[in-house]
Amino acid sequence: MGIASWYDEHVVPRIIKLGCGQKGIADRRAQVVPRARGRVFEIGCGGGMNQPLYDPQQVTGFAGIDPSGKLLDYAREQAARKGWQADIRQGFGENIPFADEEFDTVVCTYTLCSVDNNVQVLSELRRILKPGGLFLFLEHGRAPDPGVQRWQERVEPIWKRLMGGCHLTRPITEAVRDAGFSVTPIDQGYMKGMPRIASWMEWGEAVKSD
Numbered sequence: 001m002g003i004a005s006w007y008d009e010h011v012v013p014r015i016i017k018l019g020c021g022q023k024g025i026a027d028r029r030a031q032v033v034p035r036a037r038g039r040v041f042e043i044g045c046g047g048g049m050n051q052p053l054y055d056p057q058q059v060t061g062f063a064g065i066d067p068s069g070k071l072l073d074y075a076r077e078q079a080a081r082k083g084w085q086a087d088i089r090q091g092f093g094e095n096i097p098f099a100d101e102e103f104d105t106v107v108c109t110y111t112l113c114s115v116d117n118n119v120q121v122l123s124e125l126r127r128i129l130k131p132g133g134l135f136l137f138l139e140h141g142r143a144p145d146p147g148v149q150r151w152q153e154r155v156e157p158i159w160k161r162l163m164g165g166c167h168l169t170r171p172i173t174e175a176v177r178d179a180g181f182s183v184t185p186i187d188q189g190y191m192k193g194m195p196r197i198a199s200w201m202e203w204g205e206a207v208k209s210d
């Protein structure tokens with residue numbers, strides 16, 4: 001195993017676990033994840049950070065995929081801790097192994113930044129969501145300030161290599177709308193305690209637009 005793949009397999013999952021476990025992020029998750037109901041699918045479920053926040057009174061089934069074996073271990077540990085039956089599989093959001101219109105809620109937190117093809121992933125998420133179903137998202141991405149945007153563009157190439165393919169410049173709500181969703185924003189803003197290039201976040205809920 002080369003140093004780059006060793007870093008991706010062993011170091012990146014630990015960085016993600018630490019970074020995504022910060023208090024400010026937990027506060028934002030708490031505004032989003034408990035809205036899930038019915039049969040729920042979570043993309044990039046590795047790490048399992050959201051599982052404690054699902055309301056067992058509202059969620060009737062949980063499924064998720066993630067490509068990272070190490071992060072899936074954490075997700076399975078969280079499922080065991082929660083004591084629920086969870087269908088957690090290794091896979092990529094560009095080709096989700098579930099049928100059309102199978103889920104009442106699709107949850108996507110801090111994952112559209114990391115996938116190879118966010119347009120394809122959003123199309124897949126729309127496909128598996130039932131008509132009238134809820135798409136919940138919480139993502140970081142392209143900041144509204146031109147000065148921050150310029151730094152995001154400069155830093156992104158090295159950032160991507162160090163952070164498991166994470167992009168800094170992807171639009172968030174705009175991308176969700178472009179994928180055929182009607183969005184109700186919950187909130188947006190920079191998160192304190194993090195560099196601005198990586199802390200612009202937008203979160204909201206959406207349904208399929210006609």
Ligand SMILES: C[S@@+](CC[C@H](N)C(=O)[O-])C[C@H]1O[C@@H](n2cnc3c(N)ncnc32)[C@H](O)[C@@H]1O
Nearest residue numbers: 020044046049068092093109110111114115116
């Ligand atoms: C920054 S982490 C966020 C993890 C988790 N969603 C959270 O909110 O803590 C990005 C996640 O996206 C996953 N990921 C990367 N490429 C992916 C893809 N093509 N399809 C699905 N998940 C992917 C990574 O393995 C990782 O678990």
